[in-house]
Amino acid sequence: MAGIVDVAVVGAGVVGCSVAYYLAREGIKVALLEREAIGSGSSAHATGFISLLGTEFTPGPSFQFGLAGYHEFPSLVEELEEETGMDLLYQRRPSLRLALEESEEELIKDLMSWQKEHVAMHWITADDVHELEPRLTPSLRGAVYEDESAQLDSYRLNLALAAGAERKGAQTILREVTGLTSEGGRITGVQTRGGGISCGTVVIAAGLWSPPFQRDLGFPVPVGALKGERLLLKYDGDPLQVLISSPKRGHMISRLDGFLSVGSTGGRDYDKDQLYQGEDMDRLTTETARVEIMQRAIDVFPDLENATLVQQLAGSRPLSPDRKPIIGPVPGIEGVVLATGHTTKGIHLGPITAKAVTEYIQGGCKKVPTSIETFLPSRFAGLVQADFQTAGLDVEE
Ligand SMILES: Cc1cc2nc3c(=O)[nH]c(=O)nc-3n(C[C@H](O)[C@H](O)[C@H](O)COP(=O)(O)OP(=O)(O)OC[C@H]3O[C@@H](n4cnc5c(N)ncnc54)[C@H](O)[C@@H]3O)c2cc1C
Secondary structure (H helix, E strand, C coil): CCCEEEEEEECCCHHHHHHHHHHHHCCCCEEEECCCCCCCCHHHHCCCEECCCCCCCCCCHHHHHHHHHHHHHHHHHHHHHHHHCCCCCCEEEEEEEEECCHHHHHHHHHHHHHHCCCCCEEEEEHHHHHHHCCCCCCCCCEEEEEEEEEECCHHHHHHHHHHHHHHCCCEEECCCEEEEEEECCEEEEEEECCEEEEEEEEEECCHHHCHHHHHHHCCCCCCEEEEEEEEEEECCCCCCCCEEEECCCEEEEECCCCCEEEECCCCECCCCCCECECCCCCCCCCHHHHHHHHHHHHHHCHHHHHCEEEEEEEEEEEECCCCCCEEEECCCCECEEEEECCHHHHHHHHHHHHHHHHHHHHCCCCCCCHHHHHHCHHHHCCCCCCCHHHHHHCCCC
16 A cells, blocks of 8 residues: 555545546646445446536536536547547537427526527527437427537546556555544545555545545535436437437437437436435436436437337436535645535536646645635535535436
C-alpha cells in the first residue's frame, strides 16, 4: 500500500477517476481507493449523455459549469483514447428535445428563453422534425434543435480515466476506506482494512456512499440514492442521426456500438407516485421499468415495436438535496475536499469537477475556483435532515 501520498481519492467512479487523472497529469502523487471495482457504482450504468438542454442546469454559474463540462470532453477523449488505446464511443451530434404534449412544449420554450443566450438553438415544427427523422411519431408538437450535445460510453470513460491515471503514476488500491484520520482540525489520511495512508488532502468522491464520512468530518454530507434504469435495444433499421430526448419520455440514442439506448427512469414511475429510491445501490432491474421505458420509446419511435431487448441496466444516482453537485472544502476542517452528489450529471460534470478540484489543490487549497463557488459544501451547514423525496420527484428525465 502507498504509505504517504499527496492526495488520496476515495471512490473510483467517473468523478473519482477524473480527479485522480487530472491530479496525476500534473505530477501530483495520488492513491485512488475503491472498495469494490473500478466503475462498479452509478457511473457504469449511465447513458453518457452530455446535454445542456434539460432542467438540471439553472441560469448562471450552474449552466456555465455545464457548458465548461461539455467543452472539456473533445480534448479529454482524444487524450484518453491515445493513451489507453480504448474507444470511448464518443459522438458529437445535433440533438432534438421533443415535445409530445403541451406541457412539454411549455417547459422546453421556457428553458429556451434563457438557454439560447448561451447555446445556439431554435424551435422547429413537427414537419421540420419529420424532415430530419421521418420515423418519429406523427403526434409531435415540435422540438428544440441544437448542436452542442455529445454522448459516450460511461463505463469505458470510467475505465480509461483509471487506466490513464495509473499511467501517469497514480496508484489504484482496491480497499474500502473505513474512516478518516485527523489531527488538530486537519484530515491527515484515510484508514482502510489493509492499513492507513497519510496524505496532504483527501478527496471524497464516493458517490451515494459519501454520507458515512460526515461522522469524521462533523459536517453534513447529504447524498441520497435515486434509482435509474435504461435499456439497450437491437434495432435493425438505420441508426438515428440526432441525439433525441424529451422531458417525459427520456432519451433515445443510437450508440456507436450499434445498440440503441432508451430510458431512463428518472427516479420515479410514470405516474410520479413511486420513487425509485433506495438506501444503497440497487442494481436490480424491474419489469415495471422495462415495460414503462419500452412504452415510452414506442410512443416516440413507433417502429421500435420491432426492436429486441439486449440489456437492461439499473443503478442509483448520487442525489443531492438541490440536485446540484457538492464540490469543495468542508468548513472548519482542513485537508479534505468533497466531490460528490452529482445526481443526473456525474458523467457530464466529472471531468470539469476534476479540473476545479485540481486547481484548488495545486494552489495549496487557498482559493476556491470561481466555477465551483455555487457548489460548495458550506451551503449545507446546519442541515439536520435532507429532503430527498422532493429532490427525487423534481428530476426530469
Ligand atoms: C440509468 C442512469 C442514467 C444516467 N445517465 C447519465 C447521463 O446520461 N449523463 C450523466 O452525466 N450522468 C448520468 N447518470 C448519473 C451518473 O451516473 C452519476 O451522476 C455519476 O456516475 C456519479 O459518479 P460518481 O463517481 O460520483 O459515483 P459512482 O460512479 O457511484 O462511484 C462511487 C464509487 O465510490 C466507491 N466507494 C464508495 N464508498 C467507498 C469507500 N468507503 N471506500 C472506497 N470506495 C468507495 C463505490 O464503490 C463506487 O465505485 C445516470 C445514472 C443512471 C443510474
